[in-house]
Amino acid sequence: MSRIDSLPPLKDVIEAHGIAPKKALGQNFLLDLNLTARIARAAGDLSGADVLEVGPGPGGLTRGLLAEGARHVLAIEKDSRCLPALAKISAAYPGRLTTLNADALDVDPLAHLTPPIKVVANLPYNVGTELLIRWLTPAQWPPVWDSLTLMFQKEVAERITARPGDKAYGRLALLAQWRCDARIVLTLPPEAFTPPPKVHSAVVHLKALESPRFAADPKVLERVVAMAFNQRRKMLRAALKGLVPEIEDKLIAAGIKPTDRAETVDLERFCALARLVAAK
């Protein structure tokens, strides 16, 4: 087991504090500190940045982030059993780790951080997608965060980075890629975790663009895309029927064949369609 600091190995930390993993909390821990440091490095230079970490658990990734030089880490953990272990990390890195014992869905921690802000997390599976959608749809763009470096089930990571024609292409890919560069930076087998989950996992790095790739009203684009993929097997003239009058003309004006299916249409043409729909 590797050492990146003078704290005990994670296996001993888990044992000493009685943090037996709970399935209901999505607790699949990373115990290899080389690996957690690698994930921290995938977020880029942390030295001048505040980092938000959701679900630090016993603190493997937290230790990676601090060892890689994060200016400050705000870690939000729902499971109070993890607090003593996190307190020891905080003592080893004075003034650089704040822990909040809360449900990440109930708090808006980004408001308490100083830019530049990076979000880095091995997310609990049950809340990962919901948190991602919140971070991708703030009231203002660019958002307060610079980048998101997030571990998901591989299948979710593929939905975020998919291209037109891919099986995983849909609402999540369009939402993410409209205003971010999104790529998978690391794929991990189940054995990397304790206990091993049933599926492979992957780390996605999303870098916020200064402005969206193509102009569109966020709410209209979201509505068009949701409706188009809600019935992804249908031709778009049928899937989008009722969205606005004369939808076929608008599809054609956006460069989309009314007989096309949503899964073949790229971001640029969805944005063109959203502009035409907004113009009524």
Ligand code: SAM
């Ligand atoms: N970061 C640790 C690691 O990489 O080993 C733990 C990752 S584990 C996949 C997910 C963590 O999120 C667990 O520690 C769990 O208790 C915590 N968690 C689950 N739901 C949460 C929520 N709603 N808000 C905050 N933390 C949550």
